[in-house]
Amino acid sequence: MSTRAFGARVQRNIDPQLLRGEGSFVDDIPLAGALHVAFVRSPFARARINAIDISAAAAHPGVAAVYTCDTIGELDREMPLLIPHPSMKDARTQRPLARGDAYYVGQTVAMVVAVDRYTAEDAAALVDVDYDPLDVEIELEKAILDEAPLVHETHPNNVAAHFVQVSGHPDKAIAGAEHVTRVKVRVDRSTAAPMECRAVAATFDRVTGELTVWDGTQAPISVRGGLASILKLDEDKVRVIAPHVGGGFGQKVLLFYPDELLVPYAAMQLGRPVKYIEDRRENFVGSSQERTQIHTIELYAKKTGEVVALRDSFLHDTGAFIPYGIAIAQVASTSIAGPYRIPNIWVEFTAVYTPTVPITPYRGCGRPQACFAIERAMDQLADELGLDRFEIRRRNLIADAEFPVLRDGLLFADGLAVSLDSGQYGKALEMLAERLDVDNFAAEQEKARREGKHLGLGMAFYVEGTGLGPYEGGHIKIHPITGKVYVNTGLTSQGQGHDTVFAQIVADQLGVKVEDVILVEGDTKAFDWGVATFASRAAVVSGNAIHKSALIVRQKTLTAAANMLEADIGDIELRDGAAWVKGTDRAVPLAAIATATNPLRYAFNEAAKAATQFAPASRHDGPALAEGQHPGLEATDYYSPACATWAYGVHGAILEVDPELCSVKVKRYVCIHDCGNMINPMIVEGQVMGGIAQGIGGAMYERIEFDSDGNLVNANFVDFLVPYATEVPQVEILHLETPSPLNPLGVKGVGEAGCIPVGAVIASGVEDALRPFGAGRFHQVPLTPSMIHAALAAA
Amino acid sequence: MNRGTIRPRLPATSIDPKAAVALTVNGEKVSAEVSVRMLLSDFLRHELGLTGTHVGCEHGVCGACTVMIDGVSARSCLTFAVQASGAEVRTIESVAAEDGGLHPLQEAFRDCHALQCGYCTPGMIMNILSNLESDRPMDLSEEGIRDMLSGNLCRCTGYQNIVAAVRQAADAMAAR
Numbered sequence: 001m002s003t004r005a006f007g008a009r010v011q012r013n014i015d016p017q018l019l020r021g022e023g024s025f026v027d028d029i030p031l032a033g034a035l036h037v038a039f040v041r042s043p044f045a046r047a048r049i050n051a052i053d054i055s056a057a058a059a060h061p062g063v064a065a066v067y068t069c070d071t072i073g074e075l076d077r078e079m080p081l082l083i084p085h086p087s088m089k090d091a092r093t094q095r096p097l098a099r100g101d102a103y104y105v106g107q108t109v110a111m112v113v114a115v116d117r118y119t120a121e122d123a124a125a126l127v128d129v130d131y132d133p134l135d136v137e138i139e140l141e142k143a144i145l146d147e148a149p150l151v152h153e154t155h156p157n158n159v160a161a162h163f164v165q166v167s168g169h170p171d172k173a174i175a176g177a178e179h180v181t182r183v184k185v186r187v188d189r190s191t192a193a194p195m196e197c198r199a200v201a202a203t204f205d206r207v208t209g210e211l212t213v214w215d216g217t218q219a220p221i222s223v224r225g226g227l228a229s230i231l232k233l234d235e236d237k238v239r240v241i242a243p244h245v246g247g248g249f250g251q252k253v254l255l256f257y258p259d260e261l262l263v264p265y266a267a268m269q270l271g272r273p274v275k276y277i278e279d280r281r282e283n284f285v286g287s288s289q290e291r292t293q294i295h296t297i298e299l300y301a302k303k304t305g306e307v308v309a310l311r312d313s314f315l316h317d318t319g320a321f322i323p324y325g326i327a328i329a330q331v332a333s334t335s336i337a338g339p340y341r342i343p344n345i346w347v348e349f350t351a352v353y354t355p356t357v358p359i360t361p362y363r364g365c366g367r368p369q370a371c372f373a374i375e376r377a378m379d380q381l382a383d384e385l386g387l388d389r390f391e392i393r394r395r396n397l398i399a400d401a402e403f404p405v406l407r408d409g410l411l412f413a414d415g416l417a418v419s420l421d422s423g424q425y426g427k428a429l430e431m432l433a434e435r436l437d438v439d440n441f442a443a444e445q446e447k448a449r450r451e452g453k454h455l456g457l458g459m460a461f462y463v464e465g466t467g468l469g470p471y472e473g474g475h476i477k478i479h480p481i482t483g484k485v486y487v488n489t490g491l492t493s494q495g496q497g498h499d500t501v502f503a504q505i506v507a508d509q510l511g512v513k514v515e516d517v518i519l520v521e522g523d524t525k526a527f528d529w530g531v532a533t534f535a536s537r538a539a540v541v542s543g544n545a546i547h548k549s550a551l552i553v554r555q556k557t558l559t560a561a562a563n564m565l566e567a568d569i570g571d572i573e574l575r576d577g578a579a580w581v582k583g584t585d586r587a588v589p590l591a592a593i594a595t596a597t598n599p600l601r602y603a604f605n606e607a608a609k610a611a612t613q614f615a616p617a618s619r620h621d622g623p624a625l626a627e628g629q630h631p632g633l634e635a636t637d638y639y640s641p642a643c644a645t646w647a648y649g650v651h652g653a654i655l656e657v658d659p660e661l662c663s664v665k666v667k668r669y670v671c672i673h674d675c676g677n678m679i680n681p682m683i684v685e686g687q688v689m690g691g692i693a694q695g696i697g698g699a700m701y702e703r704i705e706f707d708s709d710g711n712l713v714n715a716n717f718v719d720f721l722v723p724y725a726t727e728v729p730q731v732e733i734l735h736l737e738t739p740s741p742l743n744p745l746g747v748k749g750v751g752e753a754g755c756i757p758v759g760a761v762i763a764s765g766v767e768d769a770l771r772p773f774g775a776g777r778f779h780q781v782p783l784t785p786s787m788i789h790a791a792l793a794a795a
Numbered sequence: 796m797n798r799g800t801i802r803p804r805l806p807a808t809s810i811d812p813k814a815a816v817a818l819t820v821n822g823e824k825v826s827a828e829v830s831v832r833m834l835l836s837d838f839l840r841h842e843l844g845l846t847g848t849h850v851g852c853e854h855g856v857c858g859a860c861t862v863m864i865d866g867v868s869a870r871s872c873l874t875f876a877v878q879a880s881g882a883e884v885r886t887i888e889s890v891a892a893e894d895g896g897l898h899p900l901q902e903a904f905r906d907c908h909a910l911q912c913g914y915c916t917p918g919m920i921m922n923i924l925s926n927l928e929s930d931r932p933m934d935l936s937e938e939g940i941r942d943m944l945s946g947n948l949c950r951c952t953g954y955q956n957i958v959a960a961v962r963q964a965a966d967a968m969a970a971r
Contacts, residue, residue: 023914027850062808245912691953717856
């Protein structure tokens with residue numbers, strides 16, 4: 001290979017298969033005689049369950065079994081608290097099937113297994129549950145009041161967790177400040193809405209005792225660990241496979257959803273394969289959501305605009321349960337100072353139970369909320385001090401020479417230090433200003449206003465802690481028959497293109513084509529060391545682990561090739577799937593090297609003859625493998641980051657607001673983005689654009705709506721507005737590449753970046769456009785036409 | 796279930812009334828007895844094994860299940876299998892060449908990185924293809940293409956690359 005694969009716009013290995021309709025998503029896996037699951041779900045946000053009568057359902061033709069909490073054996077327990085933290089007391093998690101109480105509309109109460117989904121749904125409607133509905137309070141700010149009904153009797157004021165983090169000496173700095181800006185902002189609840197809903201299928205082979213589970217999860221190894229321990233099976237007898245997964249965006253990293261335990265259980269009980277394919281309504285009422293936070297943020301500044309301290313206090317809605325701990329609130333609180341120097345920080349949050357769908361990370365995981373708070377506050381500070389929005393940021397952005405910036409006292413969601421590792425924040429801001437021609441915008445805006453058009457410029461900066469620990473691994477083996485390179489890692493893909501970017505990393509080291517590197521991930525039988533896909537970590541953590549393994553395999557290959565070619569190791573180069581003596585036509589293919597390094601007894605093919613015991617190349621003294629030597633060209637290594645690596649960027653947009661229709665049209669959207677060295681810019685841009693589209697949804701359209709009784713009233717794609725192509729603007733992306741000093745590849749994560757600042761950009765732009773009307777400030781997203789109307793009416 | 800336990804007797808079928816359907820799928824004649832309420836998407840996927848057609852919402856909004864019925868794009872999640880009796884149905888499996896070679900539209904999707912998870916992709920392709928193959932003139936402006944895509948949700952790509960892929964495919968097909 002003469003050109004480097006790392007950094008190139010390489011087409012994706014996986015695409016032809018997906019484009020031909022030959023993907024293998026969970027419901028595509030053929031399972032002969034599979035039974036299908038439908039759930040009975042609570043119609044009340046909070047209720048006592050007096051009795052469940054399953055007799056009519058169980059007698060319904062085609063029904064194999066109906067389960068309630070009384071008939072699921074060891075599964076009748078509160079599911080695991082995934083991330084314990086001292087700020088939570090007696091953290092509450094859900095039971096697979098409700099026992100005694102229901103805590104949100106959609107909670108699973110009984111499970112029907114039948115010959116097909118149609119029949120299962122019929123029977124589910126026949127399950128008779130006797131409920132006593134209880135009072136509820138859905139609104140976050142009211143839920144913490146003394147008179148609010150409790151979600152859990154165990155938790156006064158519905159407080160699930162309370163935590164304060166401090167960096168520097170905020171009290172002292174606040175005392176010396178010359179100006180304070182105070183802003184209260186709110187980000188509402190949304191949902192990941194992956195195009196493929198969640199899905200679980202299981203089959204139990206009672207002859208071998210093996211349980212195989214196909215699960216559209218982001219964390220198959222952890223699912224296996226949980227299943228083995230809860231079902232009391234040997235780990236080796238449980239195989240969890242995350243096949244092709246149609247988007248995850250965090251929703252699929254939670255374990256366990258009730259079905260992930262109940263479906264394997266039913267498969268074991270009934271001796272037939274069992275499938276649960278979540279439908280869209282169930283994805284709305286049964287799978288995790290995120291975002292609602294209300295921040296009250298104060299910036300303490302000098303008259304020059306230099307912010308010397310920040311105080312932020314926020315409420316975080318955790319829904320009815322808190323299985324993922326405080327991760328989202330912790331990410332929000334540790335990201336609150338954004339890209340700014342601000343040396344003194346006091347940040348506090350209260351996580352609050354509400355009788356609603358539980359909250360776990362959705363792409364962004366607290367970062368969009370923190371960004372919305374700090375960026376809206378920065379805009380206001382600029383206004384109050386008579387400074388331009390770009391200028392206030394220039395005066396506060398961390399300078400290139402100041403890195404690394406340790407926010408001493410703050411711990412990130414992986415329990416490690418918050419230390420911003422590298423960046424060119426100032427340059428990014430200037431690139432945005434130039435691209436949007438900010439200097440001339442005021443004149444353009446004025447001209448448009450004279451023509452009756454209301455343009456606004458919105459902008460927001462963001463940082464993103466990515467590549468969290470604890471670790472991932474990479475296993476690489478050069479296949480002796482084909483010479484193809486097989487790569488495994490423990491996490492799994494939901495469309496990010498791992499199979500291509502990891503192949504690019506390996507291709508450079510081993511001199512093979514990207515398409516000859518075959519990635520197998522998300523299968524516990526292929527590789528079962530590792531954690532999961534979350535927090536924009538795959539490229540950083542698995543990528544570097546695979547890189548380290550590739551270096552070992554490269555060295556083994558060079559050593560073996562030097563022997564075979566009787567050349568000095570320094571004269572060997574790897575390219576075109578072979579090892580060459582530089583400057584000559586003497587070469588040996590990787591397959592032959594892989595074969596020759598694997599001492600053989602049987603000559604099963606032509607190449608194998610060279611490795612059999614009487615072949616000249618195999619003749620040596622002592623054992624065929626020297627002590628400590630391993631057969632073939634293979635290695636496994638791991639990467640464990642010392643702390644997160646911080647990507648960043650700045651977005652800007654030109655909007656047009658129609659004060660009559662109260663509509664917002666995004667005329668231009670510019671993204672300056674830096675995720676360190678890019679493995680594949682095409683894939684990076686895809687991640688960024690997809691993130692921005694979700695950000696546009698969160699900024700203007702997507703809001704999960706509960707009525708005062710806790711019914712989710714827009715649990716479908718008609719009423720919950722995921723943007724179509726007609727709502728998402730064309731995006732202009734400019735890259736910066738500031739390598740991370742923390743890892744060998746110099747990479748940072750990119751998965752969540754795009755969605756983080758969009759809400760703040762839109763609010764900033766709408767505010768700018770409507771300034772002449774005296775419409776005031778926009779401190780809530782999604783920013784809807786009704787809000788614009790209300791703001792204009794109040795002006 | 797332990798090895799020693801006797802397998803429970805489980806039902807094999809539902810008691811749904813059945814009806815005969817006979818239709819052409821990807822050029823091949825198929826006939827079957829199906830439940831009268833079976834969706835066309837379930838029929839294609841689970842009776843015929845054509846799992847390339849995906850199901851995203853089951854209420855006709857996301858477009859993932861789009862197939863062509865008698866040359867026109869249609870939601871297979873809102874169509875009963877019995878309604879398709881007598882019709883000619885085309886699915887994503889018919890688009891590439893027999894040897895797996897990609898159609899220009901599929902090539903364009905790959906070139907432009909117009910797919911990520913690939914779940915919405917078959918429905919997108921079938922919708923776009925029905926437009927590219929129709930006799931009606933196509934509006935290939937930015938707005939026109941986005942309007943054409945406005946019945947298909949994608950949660951991964953942000954659509955920009957899909958718009959580019961449509962443009963590339965239209966050019967490639969016009970040149971043929």
